[in-house]
Amino acid sequence: MQNQIKTQAEASVSAAFELATLSFSQVERLTELTLEQAKVNSELAQAQLTSVLEVKDPAAALELLKSQLDTSVKSLAGFAATAYELTQTFQAESAAFAEGHFDHAHDTANKAIHDSLSKAPEGSEAAVTAVKAAVEAGNKALAEARKNAKKTAELAQEGLAKLKEHAPKAAVKAPVRRKARA
CATH class of the missing domain: 1.10.287 (Helix Hairpins)
Structure with missing residues (x-):
């Protein structure tokens, strides 16, 4: 240990x-x-x-x-x-x-859980099955959250790219002159 x-x-x-x-x-x-x-x-x-x-x-x-x-x-x-x-x-x-370090840590944690569950005492099959199901559900939720985060980041990038396209055009325009009052 x-x-x-x-x-x-x-x-x-x-x-x-x-x-x-x-x-x-x-x-x-x-x-x-x-x-x-x-x-x-x-x-x-x-x-x-x-x-x-x-x-x-x-x-x-x-x-x-x-x-x-x-x-x-x-x-x-x-x-x-x-x-x-x-x-x-x-x-x-x-x-x-x-992401790379998280994936490694996540895999290590899953392996440790799996190893611990394989050493569970006899008669605890129901508990082991429940823990395995919970781990699997957590892994699926994590995968879905990562997919959504990537999609959100892509949408934000697209929005920034569109904003960037328009920013130089706006900066180059001269302000409208007001006519002097007589």
Whole structure:
């Protein structure tokens, strides 16, 4: 029994380190993205300041402002899209990790229950049958819950994809100007 606990503890520690490594890699990717965006922002600011110094009349200033806002919106939309994709990748990786470890733990628990039931004393057949039925019902309920969770996640992904399609279009549109009152 002690050997079984030691094995489970070692597996848990190993899983924790794997998850930590996965999390650190996500932090690293997001940090790289943030640094890259900071570089892009710096270059964009420099170009915008240079352009501002070359403005000669109000019409050119308005056109420059419109151009700079458009460029900034596109840059931020690109950053947001990349950050979203990184987050989705991490979510998929961590879900696969958790699912794999859960499946292993679930199989181990089912095996332990089955082994314990096979060593049940004589005369307890009815109880063993009831426990086996309960375990089977629990396994079916778990499988159904996982199937529903996956379907819900897929529907959420579809909804986010549709939202993402429309977001850049909405961001690029200029606000409607109101006419000045006379």
